[in-house]
Amino acid sequence: MSLYDAVGGDAAVNAAVDLFYEKVLADPILIPFFEGVNMDGQSAKQKAFFTTIFKGDTAGADAYMRRAHKGLVDNKGLSDPHFNAVAGHLQATLQELEVPADLITQIMGAAAGLKNAVLNR
Numbered sequence: 001m002s003l004y005d006a007v008g009g010d011a012a013v014n015a016a017v018d019l020f021y022e023k024v025l026a027d028p029i030l031i032p033f034f035e036g037v038n039m040d041g042q043s044a045k046q047k048a049f050f051t052t053i054f055k056g057d058t059a060g061a062d063a064y065m066r067r068a069h070k071g072l073v074d075n076k077g078l079s080d081p082h083f084n085a086v087a088g089h090l091q092a093t094l095q096e097l098e099v100p101a102d103l104i105t106q107i108m109g110a111a112a113g114l115k116n117a118v119l120n121r
């Protein structure tokens with residue numbers, strides 16, 4: 001069973017992304033990064049992206065994440081504290097939704113694996 005099926009498929013991914021974004025957008029150190037971003041479009045992209053990584057299809061994810069966040073690194077100082085804050089909100093979301101601990105470990109591992117790409121280093 002893929003990670004995607006294990007967390008509960010589409011419905012679970014959608015619920016997680018919605019709760020995750022509530023937390024991210026309420027965090028003062030993250031708010032400046034999302035000013036002017038169309039959150040409906042962003043949320044749809046995140047859902048598609050999480051679906052892809054949960055299905056285990058990580059080909060191209062690194063380059064995509066590098067490209068998607070380069071402007072934030074260059075122009076807005078996106079760095080470790082911001083990444084760690086986002087990861088913390090992801091973990092809290094998964095815990096709140098009662099995703100089993102071993103799956104949370106896998107998902108957080110996948111997120112950590114994208115850190116250098118997101119931060120363009």
Ligand code: HEM
Pocket residue numbers: 030033034037042045046049065068069072078082083084086111112114115118
């Ligand atoms: C593993 C961690 C992360 C993943 C998987 C992720 C995923 C994504 C995806 C899929 C997009 C859409 C890219 C596109 O336009 O096609 C995106 C954009 C964006 N991400 Fe992330 N992201 C991560 C970390 C972060 C962090 C730490 C921040 C910090 C604030 C952040 C802020 C943003 C913003 C503001 C955009 C919109 C950029 C724009 O439209 O101008 N992301 N992210």
